[in-house]
Amino acid sequence: MKKRTLLALISALLVLGLIGSASAQEDHSADLSKVERKNRAPVSKDILKVTLPRATETTLSNGLTVLILENHRLPMISMQMYINGGGPIYEPADMPGLASVTAQMLREGTKTRNSVQIAEQAALLGAEIGASSNFGSSATVVNISGLSDNFDQWFALATDVVLNPSFPADELSRLKQRMKAQLQQQRANPNFLSTERFNRAVYGSHPAAVVSATNASIDAITPAMLQKWHDERYAPQNSILGIAGDVKAAEIVPKLERAFGGWKKTGLKEVLPENPRPVPSKRVFLVDRPNSVQTTVVLGNIAIDRRDPDYVALSVANHILGGGTTGRLFLNLREEKGYTYGVYSSLTALKYPGPWRAGGDVRTEVTGGAMTEFYKEFQRLRNEPVPAGELDEAKRAIVASFALSLESPAELLGDEIVRKIYGFPPDYWDTYPAKVTAVTADDIQRVARKYLNPDNMQVVAVGDVGKIKSVMEMYGPVEVYDADGKKVGN
Amino acid sequence: MKPITKVAASTALALLLLVTAAAAQTVKFTDHKLKNGLRVILSEDHSAPTYSISVTYNAGSRDERDGRTGFAHLFEHMMFQGSENVGKGEHFVLIENNGGGMNGSTTADRTEYHETLPANQLDLGLFLEADRMKSLAITQANLDNQRETVKEEKRQRHDNQPYGQTFDTLFETAYDNFAYKHSTIGSMDDLNAASTKDVTQFFKTYYAPNNAVLVLVGDFKSSDALAKVEKYFGSIPSQPAPPVPDMSEPKQTAERRKTLEDPLAQLTRIDMGWKIPPGNTPDFFAMYVLGEILSTGQSSRFYQTLVRDKQVAVQEGAGPDERRGPSLFIVDLVVTPGKNPQEAEKLVYEELEKVKSGGVTDDELQKVRMEVKRGKVEQLEGTLFRAEQLGVNAVFYGDPNVINTGNDKLMAVTKDQIQKAARTYLTDANRTVLLTVPKTQAGGAK
Numbered sequence: 001m002k003k004r005t006l007l008a009l010i011s012a013l014l015v016l017g018l019i020g021s022a023s024a025q026e027d028h029s030a031d032l033s034k035v036e037r038k039n040r041a042p043v044s045k046d047i048l049k050v051t052l053p054r055a056t057e058t059t060l061s062n063g064l065t066v067l068i069l070e071n072h073r074l075p076m077i078s079m080q081m082y083i084n085g086g087g088p089i090y091e092p093a094d095m096p097g098l099a100s101v102t103a104q105m106l107r108e109g110t111k112t113r114n115s116v117q118i119a120e121q122a123a124l125l126g127a128e129i130g131a132s133s134n135f136g137s138s139a140t141v142v143n144i145s146g147l148s149d150n151f152d153q154w155f156a157l158a159t160d161v162v163l164n165p166s167f168p169a170d171e172l173s174r175l176k177q178r179m180k181a182q183l184q185q186q187r188a189n190p191n192f193l194s195t196e197r198f199n200r201a202v203y204g205s206h207p208a209a210v211v212s213a214t215n216a217s218i219d220a221i222t223p224a225m226l227q228k229w230h231d232e233r234y235a236p237q238n239s240i241l242g243i244a245g246d247v248k249a250a251e252i253v254p255k256l257e258r259a260f261g262g263w264k265k266t267g268l269k270e271v272l273p274e275n276p277r278p279v280p281s282k283r284v285f286l287v288d289r290p291n292s293v294q295t296t297v298v299l300g301n302i303a304i305d306r307r308d309p310d311y312v313a314l315s316v317a318n319h320i321l322g323g324g325t326t327g328r329l330f331l332n333l334r335e336e337k338g339y340t341y342g343v344y345s346s347l348t349a350l351k352y353p354g355p356w357r358a359g360g361d362v363r364t365e366v367t368g369g370a371m372t373e374f375y376k377e378f379q380r381l382r383n384e385p386v387p388a389g390e391l392d393e394a395k396r397a398i399v400a401s402f403a404l405s406l407e408s409p410a411e412l413l414g415d416e417i418v419r420k421i422y423g424f425p426p427d428y429w430d431t432y433p434a435k436v437t438a439v440t441a442d443d444i445q446r447v448a449r450k451y452l453n454p455d456n457m458q459v460v461a462v463g464d465v466g467k468i469k470s471v472m473e474m475y476g477p478v479e480v481y482d483a484d485g486k487k488v489g490n
Numbered sequence: 491m492k493p494i495t496k497v498a499a500s501t502a503l504a505l506l507l508l509v510t511a512a513a514a515q516t517v518k519f520t521d522h523k524l525k526n527g528l529r530v531i532l533s534e535d536h537s538a539p540t541y542s543i544s545v546t547y548n549a550g551s552r553d554e555r556d557g558r559t560g561f562a563h564l565f566e567h568m569m570f571q572g573s574e575n576v577g578k579g580e581h582f583v584l585i586e587n588n589g590g591g592m593n594g595s596t597t598a599d600r601t602e603y604h605e606t607l608p609a610n611q612l613d614l615g616l617f618l619e620a621d622r623m624k625s626l627a628i629t630q631a632n633l634d635n636q637r638e639t640v641k642e643e644k645r646q647r648h649d650n651q652p653y654g655q656t657f658d659t660l661f662e663t664a665y666d667n668f669a670y671k672h673s674t675i676g677s678m679d680d681l682n683a684a685s686t687k688d689v690t691q692f693f694k695t696y697y698a699p700n701n702a703v704l705v706l707v708g709d710f711k712s713s714d715a716l717a718k719v720e721k722y723f724g725s726i727p728s729q730p731a732p733p734v735p736d737m738s739e740p741k742q743t744a745e746r747r748k749t750l751e752d753p754l755a756q757l758t759r760i761d762m763g764w765k766i767p768p769g770n771t772p773d774f775f776a777m778y779v780l781g782e783i784l785s786t787g788q789s790s791r792f793y794q795t796l797v798r799d800k801q802v803a804v805q806e807g808a809g810p811d812e813r814r815g816p817s818l819f820i821v822d823l824v825v826t827p828g829k830n831p832q833e834a835e836k837l838v839y840e841e842l843e844k845v846k847s848g849g850v851t852d853d854e855l856q857k858v859r860m861e862v863k864r865g866k867v868e869q870l871e872g873t874l875f876r877a878e879q880l881g882v883n884a885v886f887y888g889d890p891n892v893i894n895t896g897n898d899k900l901m902a903v904t905k906d907q908i909q910k911a912a913r914t915y916l917t918d919a920n921r922t923v924l925l926t927v928p929k930t931q932a933g934g935a936k
Contacts (some may be wrong), residue, residue: 036577041584041621042613048539048589073537074515074867107788115798119789124853126860147864174798181757181804181827188652188756291753294642294650325582335579338638341646361646393587400589403608406538407872 035331047396050403052429055242055416056249060257063237063265067416068252069244071409077245078145078410081162082417084240085270086140086233087133089207089352095220097213099133099233101175102226103140106131108171110164115171118161127154129161136199136208138270138351139421140234148246152255159259165230167223176218183212187483190289190296190361193462197285197481198298201458202355206276235268236260242417244409275352278302282457282476288465289483295367295463299374300357303451306349306422312435313443314356314451318347319394320444321381321452322358326397328377329358337373339366351422356451364464368471375475378457381448385441399433515866516894517876520712526728527700530719531880531890533707535873541708542873543615544604545623546881548703549696551676552598552669552735552815560640560676561684563596565692567636569603570594574625578632581618588614598670599814600885606874609709613718619704620722623697628689637681644675652755656926663748664763664818664922669735698729703884707873737815739765746922751929757804758825759926760835766819766915769812770887770896776911777819779903781809782858783850784821784841789857791841792823802826802834814886819915831925842916849909862900869893 055067088099107129108115122129127146133139142162146154186192196211203209243252278301304310322329322345329343343360358378362370386394405411419428459475461468472478480489519533551562572578585592590607605615648654658673665671704723706715742765767773785792785808796803803823810819821838825831869875876893883892 035579035583036572037580037583038575038577040575041580041617043584043588044610044613046610048608048610050539074870076864076867076871116789116794119787119793120853123787123789123857124860126864147867174801177801177826178797178804181824184756184827185652185824188754190650292650293645324586326579326586331579334639334642335635338635339642341639341643361642361650363642363645393583397587397589400587400608403539403589404591404606407540407606409871 035326047400048403050406052402052406052415053412054426055413057420057426058249058253060236060253060260062260062263064256064260064263065240065420066253066256067240067242067413067420068247068249069242069409069413069416070247070249071244072246075148075246076145077148077151077243077247078413079143079158079244080242080410080413080417081142081144082240082242082421083140083142083234084138084238084421085235085268086229087137088135088210089138089273090233091207091210093207095217095225096135096210097179097217098221098225098229099140100135100213101172101179101218101221102229103131103133103142104175105167105172105226106142106161106165108175109166109168110160111166112164113157113160115168118157121157122154125150125154125157127157129154129158131162135211136348136350136354138272151247155255155259162234163260163263165226167226167230169223172221172223172226176221179213179218180215183215183218186212190292190294190462193287193289193483194296194298194359194460196485197287197462198300198355198357198458198460201283201285201460202279202300202302203276204279206352207273208276208352208354232266232268235266236263237265238268238270240417240420242413244413272352275305276302277353278456279458280456282455282459284459284461284472284476284478286465286469286472286478286480287460287462287483288480288488289462290464290466292364292463294361294363295370295461295468296359296361297367297370297374298357298359298460299457300355300359301451301453301456301458302353303347303356304349305351305353308349308353310447310450311349312432313439314347314447316391316394316398316436316439317381317444317447318345318356319398320386320390321345321377323394328380329360329374332377333360333362333370333373337366337369339363339370339373364467367461367463367468371471371475375454378448378452378454382445382452386444388441391439391441391444395436395439398436402433515870517869517880519880519890521890522716524699524720524724526724526726527698528719528723528726529703529884530716531703531705531884532712532715533705533876533880534710534712535707535870535876536709538873539609539709540606540873541609541612541615541706541710542604542606542877543619544602544705544874544877544881545619546600546602546703546705546878546885547696548701548885549601549692549732550597550599551672551674552737553696553732554672554676556668557680558684558688559672559680560674561680561688561692562601563674563676564637564640564681564684565689566594566596566601566603567640568628568632568689569622569626571632571636572627573622574627575621576618578627581622584614584618590615596674598674600882602878602881604874604877612710612715616718616722620726623699623702623723624726626693626697628686628693630686633684633686633689637684640675641678641681644678644681648675650754652752653759653926654754655750655752656759656761656924659748659750660761660763660820660922660924661818663746663924664765665739665816667737667739667815669737670813670815694729695732699723699726700728701732703881705877705881705884705890707877707880739816742920745918748923749925749927752926753929755926755928757827757928758831759822760825760831760838761820761822761924761926762835762838763818763820763922764915764917764920765816766810766911768814768817769810770883770889770892772899772907773911773914774810774812774817775896775899776903776907777810777915779855779858779900780845780850780908780912781819782861783854783908784808784845786861787857791844792821792838795841796823796834796837800837802829802837835923842912845909845912846916849905852905855903855905858903859901862897866897
């Protein structure tokens with residue numbers, strides 16, 4: 001019944017525009033607060049103690065790391081394979097899209113099955129097999145799932161797809177045509193345009209600056225290049241296979257050994273590109289999109305990687321500033337001012353440092369007012385200690401949300417994979433709540449001052465440049481681009 | 491390994507389905523009614539320390555009157571602005587700071603509110619839903635503020651996006667009756683015209699316990715939960731039943747066709763709609779299965795023909811939009827750059843003719859049954875999906891158990907039913923076609 005729900009969504013559903021599950025903040029300060037607290041609702045003061053299941057961990061003889069989360073409640077099995085070292089940040093600079101095309105082409109033919117057979121068999125087995133390689137990622141991710149009662153059948157199909165792709169030329173040419181159409185379509189999307197310009201602004205020469213393939217790179221890709229990428233980059237010793245659901249570790253490991261027997265260990269090591277560094281001075285990039293009734297604003301700069309000791313404190317700070325519908329940005333720009341349908345902030349922390357960023361879509365006429373409020377909130381977080389109650393509640397929100405993650409084996413598996421990718425200890429998630437709880441108001445202020453700095457803020461605004469340029473000039477030297485990504489002025 | 495042939499795989503699967511049919515997954519629940527008319531559905535599930543609460547009101551944009559379009563949805567926003575014992579903005583704070591999630595949504599046929607929370611916060615979710623049902627704070631300031639937010643929502647999701655007007659235009663063209671003809675987000679003029687008097691009246695008429703269904707799914711004891719529901723909701727007075735809107739549609743006698751120029755679109759898009767019966771009817775289920783066969787997955791007919799083989803489309807979709815009144819079976823495609831939209835449209839009709847003349851295959855039915863089987867398992871994973879489905883089925887059809895029987899009916903759809911439904915509804919005279927074409931303005935976005 002999934003599709004019916006989906007159609008209802010695209011045709012008629014209007015939601016409040018709330019995001020995610022857990023995020024929190026409330027605002028005690030007198031001048032800005034639009035939260036009126038009556039404190040009459042019955043709230044249990046206990047944070048529900050939850051025990052997160054621990055994955056069984058093993059390494060196959062070819063070096064593949066396997067994490068298994070047994071959960072026999074439902075007859076379902078989900079798998080996620082992280083092929084580390086196979087992501088777009090390792091692509092040659094002139095070949096954006098190589099990793100992504102390789103991933104998409106896995107389903108289009110193997111040595112013994114053609115594209116139609118793969119599609120037919122997956123559908124008949126009720127299995128889902130998909131692979132993607134997102135720009136900025138160091139990995140290609142394969143998602144496979146199905147019912148446990150025909151596991152052997154769909155798992156055989158899935159391993160064939162992952163290990164023995166044939167990259168047929170005719171299917172590649174079809175995919176290329178679709179990709180070019182997508183490239184053209186995404187230039188109409190203000191979020192794409194803002195992300196493209198923002199990533200170029202903050203990442204500079206780092207490969208994460210790239211957010212899409214180009215017509216030239218699509219034209220240049222050949223089956224031989226895909227085969228070479230697959231041969232060299234899909235290496236078991238760098239990869240992690242996570243399995244969650246109705247499996248027994250003792251039974252599945254021998255099956256995995258057999259299935260992956262032909263996938264040989266290689267000498268490939270992941271060598272990260274040189275880290276991006278924060279841009280030292282403030283700049284403004286405008287992307288002209290006439291006919292826009294809103295301005296899409298993104299502000300931020302490079303912050304930290306996932307292993308950084310500041311990660312937990314900056315996560316909590318981000319939560320307070322713009323992590324959800326109780327973030328200061330949302331309460332101010334949406335609930336108080338009515339400038340926007342939603343504004344949020346986020347932190348991208350991977351194997352290499354990524355940006356902290358804030359942003360949203362505001363109507364053209366209030367672009368200037370919205371910018372004032374963004375900076376006001378940055379300064380408030382930097383200059384004023386977070387009130388104790390507000391901080392406690394933000395931390396409580398993060399910790400309490402672990403209970404909700406227990407509804408989803410896939411989410412729990414995701415946490416386990418994160419732990420493994422970054423080399424965190426086995427008790428990482430068990431001790432995470434204590435680390436969150438230990439964050440102080442001083443910590444918040446310290447990381448806000450360090451990473452949310454108006455003096456080196458990178459600002460991107462997509463909209464009607466004729467109407468917004470004068471207000472945006474207040475925030476740094478301006479460069480203007482067109483929707484095709486070409487610089488057209490200052 | 492040896493490639494499995496299509497036939498061998500499907501035979502094996504047919505056996506498998508027989509074997510596992512006995513172990514089919516069902517959603518178990520109990521059904522109650524309070525004295526004030528509030529219907530309460532409880533479904534215990536102790537697999538995670540969480541629960542979801544969903545309140546579905548029998549009110550949607552179909553209940554709006556001319557000149558007040560967008561009102562049901564604007565009202566939905568008001569429901570987060572405070573009530574007698576909950577301050578403005580406090581609802582968000584209470585849910586999120588306790589690790590939960592929430593949202594509300596409005597369609598033509600209903601409005602729904604929900605929270606998912608840790609199991610120890612059962613009282614919190616019930617209190618919040620009861621307090622706003624009992625005593626919503628309706629003030630001019632809240633209305634003005636939320637009106638701005640909704641206008642921003644309309645700008646962000648409709649006016650500033652490619653194809654942002656497409657669905658509304660399709661419905662407006664296909665339907666004759668005002669109820670489904672007008673958009674749920676409404677017009678800027680109507681939003682501007684809404685008054686606190688309108689809000690008060692709408693609240694009193696539609697947000698009464700006898701016009702709502704409350705569902706709890708998750709980690710609680712039903713007897714405890716029911717006592718708490720009684721405690722929080724029992725004293726809310728019932729109201730006279732709201733008027734039942736007229737949903738009738740005159741029989742369509744000729745194709746309707748429109749072209750929409752879209753300054754933000756890059757590629758031509760074609761949307762086609764055929765009127766079909768409401769949800770939870772045999773023909774609706776048949777058309778649902780047909781939609782799966784036409785467009786779900788890479789082995790579907792539209793993907794194989796329109797996208798992969800003939801390459802006239804870069805995206806395709808097909809399926810019914812479930813409604814309580816006349817639904818629409820919608821086919822949409824984005825035309826490949828350089829390809830002729832007329833050719834793409836013709837190929838869709840050729841594919842539909844193949845179904846009408848030749849029917850569908852056993853394998854195709856088998857694939858849908860497998861998908862349904864999988865869906866039945868997946869719906870047991872999180873609590874929220876079940877809560878929403880139980881509520882919607884109770885409001886739409888008076889029968890929460892459609893969450894289970896709907897799956898069974900999908901499983902039972904036959905080839906003959908599909909062919910007959912396709913012949914009945916997918917006719918030229920019953921069709922509405924909308925072309926959304928890029929509009930290049932001088933100096934405008936490409």
